[in-house]
Amino acid sequence: MLSSVILLVNRMLMNQIDRREALKRLSLIVGGTLSASTVSAFLSGCGSGGGGDGFVFETLTPDQQELVTAIADVIIPATDTPGARDVGVDQFIDQMLSGWMKPPEKERFLDGLSTFESSFQTDNGKAFVHASSSDQLAYMEPRDVAAVTARREGRRPLPFFGVMKELVVTGYYTSEIGASQELRHQMIFAKYDGNVELQPGGRAWSNDGS
Amino acid sequence: MEANAFNIPPSRPEYDAIVVGSGITGGFAAKELCEKGLKTLVLERGGNVVHGADYVGEHKPAWDLPFRGRGERARYKDEYAVQSTCYAFGPATEQFFVNDKKYPYRHDADKKFAWIRGYHLGGRSLTWGRQCYRWSDLDFEANARDGFGVDWPIRYKDIEPWYDYVESYVGISGQAEGLAQIPDAQFLPPMELNVVEQSMRERILSAFPERLMTIGRVAVLTREHNGRAPCHYCGPCHRGCSTGSYFSSLSATLPAALATGNLEIRTDSIVHSVMYDADSGKARGVKVIDAITRQEVEIRARVVFLCASTLGSTYILLNSKSTQFPDGLGNSSGSLGHYLMDHHYGIGSSGTMHGFDDKYTSGNRPNGTYIARYRNLDQRTKMPDFIRGYGIQGGAERTGWADVGLEPGLGADFKSRIRAPGPWKAGLGCWGETLPDYDNHIELTDEVDEWGLPVMKINCTFGDNELEMRKDMVVSTAEMLEASGATDVESNDDLENTPPGLCIHEMGTARMGRDPKTSVLNGWNQCHDVPNVFVTDGACMASSACQNPSITYMALTARAADYAVDEMKRGNI
Numbered sequence: 081m082l083s084s085v086i087l088l089v090n091r092m093l094m095n096q097i098d099r100r101e102a103l104k105r106l107s108l109i110v111g112g113t114l115s116a117s118t119v120s121a122f123l124s125g126c127g128s129g130g131g132g133d134g135f136v137f138e139t140l141t142p143d144q145q146e147l148v149t150a151i152a153d154v155i156i157p158a159t160d161t162p163g164a165r166d167v168g169v170d171q172f173i174d175q176m177l178s179g180w181m182k183p184p185e186k187e188r189f190l191d192g193l194s195t196f197e198s199s200f201q202t203d204n205g206k207a208f209v210h211a212s213s214s215d216q217l218a219y220m221e222p223r224d225v226a227a228v229t230a231r232r233e234g235r236r237p238l239p240f241f242g243v244m245k246e247l248v249v250t251g252y253y254t255s256e257i258g259a260s261q262e263l264r265h266q267m268i269f270a271k272y273d274g275n276v277e278l279q280p281g282g283r284a285w286s287n288d289g290s
Numbered sequence: 291m292e293a294n295a296f297n298i299p300p301s302r303p304e305y306d307a308i309v310v311g312s313g314i315t316g317g318f319a320a321k322e323l324c325e326k327g328l329k330t331l332v333l334e335r336g337g338n339v340v341h342g343a344d345y346v347g348e349h350k351p352a353w354d355l356p357f358r359g360r361g362e363r364a365r366y367k368d369e370y371a372v373q374s375t376c377y378a379f380g381p382a383t384e385q386f387f388v389n390d391k392k393y394p395y396r397h398d399a400d401k402k403f404a405w406i407r408g409y410h411l412g413g414r415s416l417t418w419g420r421q422c423y424r425w426s427d428l429d430f431e432a433n434a435r436d437g438f439g440v441d442w443p444i445r446y447k448d449i450e451p452w453y454d455y456v457e458s459y460v461g462i463s464g465q466a467e468g469l470a471q472i473p474d475a476q477f478l479p480p481m482e483l484n485v486v487e488q489s490m491r492e493r494i495l496s497a498f499p500e501r502l503m504t505i506g507r508v509a510v511l512t513r514e515h516n517g518r519a520p521c522h523y524c525g526p527c528h529r530g531c532s533t534g535s536y537f538s539s540l541s542a543t544l545p546a547a548l549a550t551g552n553l554e555i556r557t558d559s560i561v562h563s564v565m566y567d568a569d570s571g572k573a574r575g576v577k578v579i580d581a582i583t584r585q586e587v588e589i590r591a592r593v594v595f596l597c598a599s600t601l602g603s604t605y606i607l608l609n610s611k612s613t614q615f616p617d618g619l620g621n622s623s624g625s626l627g628h629y630l631m632d633h634h635y636g637i638g639s640s641g642t643m644h645g646f647d648d649k650y651t652s653g654n655r656p657n658g659t660y661i662a663r664y665r666n667l668d669q670r671t672k673m674p675d676f677i678r679g680y681g682i683q684g685g686a687e688r689t690g691w692a693d694v695g696l697e698p699g700l701g702a703d704f705k706s707r708i709r710a711p712g713p714w715k716a717g718l719g720c721w722g723e724t725l726p727d728y729d730n731h732i733e734l735t736d737e738v739d740e741w742g743l744p745v746m747k748i749n750c751t752f753g754d755n756e757l758e759m760r761k762d763m764v765v766s767t768a769e770m771l772e773a774s775g776a777t778d779v780e781s782n783d784d785l786e787n788t789p790p791g792l793c794i795h796e797m798g799t800a801r802m803g804r805d806p807k808t809s810v811l812n813g814w815n816q817c818h819d820v821p822n823v824f825v826t827d828g829a830c831m832a833s834s835a836c837q838n839p840s841i842t843y844m845a846l847t848a849r850a851a852d853y854a855v856d857e858m859k860r861g862n863i
Contacts, residue, residue: 228698263708267351268522271653
């Protein structure tokens with residue numbers, strides 16, 4: 081990546097692209113918006129910026145963050161390995177809502193989250209985050225089954241709970257902890273072995289080579 | 291490697307050779323011509339890529355990729371509307387695909403064509419599928435036998451030594467099986483079939499003796515080869531491989547060419563046209579538009595090799611108009627631009643395999659299984675409803691979190707179910723031959739792009755033979771899975787989402803043939819009309835067979851380069 085940045089800077093210095101174009105291309109290389117100080121750090125060749133800033137939620141309010149975390153906790157709890165709460169799956173969900181979903185999808189999710197909570201309160205007389213795990217589980221189980229059925233029958237858009245669970249599962253198993261502590265993650269192998277004895281309790285690979 | 295770039299004038303008044311394009315054939319042409327002593331200039335329309343350092347996606351785990359590997363969806367829809375339909379496209383590889391808005395092309399709404407390309411040094415040799423299967427005379431004689439297309443001007447015996455030559459350079463791992471329809475190469479040790487695939491091989495062969503499942507023949511090293519390291523099974527080769535473990539222009543041919551001291555590379559150089567000199571009856575060189583500065587420069591050479599990819603090379607010829615060639619250079623036949631083909635695929639069957647619960651795999655094998663064509667080999671295997679045939683790629687593997695995680699379940703039990711490897715699934719997907727059809731063609735429109743170059747229109751549909759073949763593909767893959775003991779066998783024909791082009795084996799449009807009245811190139815990939823112009827990429831193909839074609843393009847390239855240099859020494863060009 082550094083050579084791409086160097087090449088880009090060289091071209092700009094040779095006046096072959098103007099500064100505005102260089103900034104646009106730089107932001108594509110680094111995959112996001114850049115602050116002025118980060119840009120000048122790049123242009124003066126100080127190496128990559130970033131790191132150390134706290135995550136800033138763009139969509140989920142603190143209450144919503146708590147709620148999605150509580151839901152995620154039920155789906156993938158901490159066991160002998162960390163759970164979805166521990167890998168900050170609320171941050172991943174926020175990123176997907178803010179930057180990846182189309183506006184109607186995001187609206188549908190937030191509406192669904194709100195209905196999830198209000199129905200729970202109607203049924204149980206308290207907020208989801210204050211309920212017992214058995215009450216939470218009892219509420220979620222039928223919604224889980226219905227969502228899987230909807231997915232298998234090709235019904236679209238998916239019910240809220242189907243989207244929610246997929247986000248939690250994806251957010252967890254593509255996190256470093258989920259991929260390498262709960263499952264196994266390895267990039268470099270001496271060979272491909274097509275006949276490995278699977279021990280009882282043996283873990284699946286988290287990366288499928290795609 | 292450093293490349294000449296930007297607005298630096300050419301260093302020579304005339305090169306011995308210009309090679310247009312630095313992809314899988316351009317790189318090979320450069321190597322051959324340079325090693326034979328020619329002062330050679332490679333012109334690449336895209337920018338530089340530094341082998342290794344520029345493979346920004348290599349080894350990136352999901353958590354280090356935008357949206358955990360899903361990428362910036364809105365931007366992809368806007369800027370990579372076509373490229374993002376390719377399996378290999380994503381945040382770890384987007385640098386190797388063109389921005390579709392910058393490089394538009396046209397097709398009618400009912401004739402969708404997905405033109406998947408990358409404009410950068412190395413071209414699609416950085417992202418290719420690496421599968422390599424020889425043709426045999428079953429393929430070279432096909433046009434003559436059934437009358438579709440013109441007779442190939444060569445036969446297997448003409449190309450066989452060149453297959454040997456390029457394969458031993460490229461390094462192909464595979465298993466010799468003695469199959470006439472895909473002749474064996476000098477293989478590096480094969481990758482393994484896994485335990486389930488091994489069982490499928492035995493059971494399929496037992497039920498269908500002419501259907502042999504072998505390991506894929508792949509340009510990925512299983513041991514050290516010419517200074518390149520063997521594969522380390524990280525998985526997605528198309529992100530770039532800094533150990534050079536798969537063959538590409540950057541890992542192999544361009545470094546070899548540069549080592550001779552005879553090569554210059556000029557990136558960001560779009561070839562507008564080949565310049566024709568009526569007095570000599572030969573090409574003088576090429577006209578180049580600098581992609582960045584828009585300056586035009588003419589560069590002269592004694593011989594021109596067009597290796598700009600199938601549509602790229604034909605485009606250049608069509609755009610090279612003169613009084614003698616008003617319809618494009620070398621187009622006295624009227625066939626230039628026509629007989630475009632792509633393999634049809636996106637069809638096959640899958641199922642669940644049983645009895646291997648205690649078995650797993652280790653390593654991300656960049657390769658699958660292959661069943662060579664078993665239809666229409668001879669009278670005994672003749673099919674009533676279609677001619678020619680198809681090959682089958684596939685594999686078996688245990689599902690993971692992405693599948694098991696979509697099942698019903700919540701909590702510690704659910705988590706522990708996902709922890710274990712999921713069930714074994716096997717799949718067989720077909721790649722079918724497409725007949726040459728005059729109506730499948732490209733043309734230059736009056737619309738121009740940001741460099742003032744005409745925008746291309748592509749007209750291509752699959753025909754009746756392809757559609758009939760697809761019916762057999764479904765039946766035949768399902769029965770092999772059943773014979774393997776699979777349950778819940780499902781078949782899928784996804785033609786709607788698999789338009790021409792998406793296979794990325796587009797070929798034809800400047801076909802080889804015996805007769806200058808019906809073809810563009812002779813048996814040496816040499817333009818019938820212009821003896822010092824050679825076209826050795828997919829544009830040259832007179833038929834498509836069903837095998838992955840790049841190794842055949844490379845063999846034709848090396849053979850044509852050898853002939854061209856010989857002819858130059860004899861003073862014939």
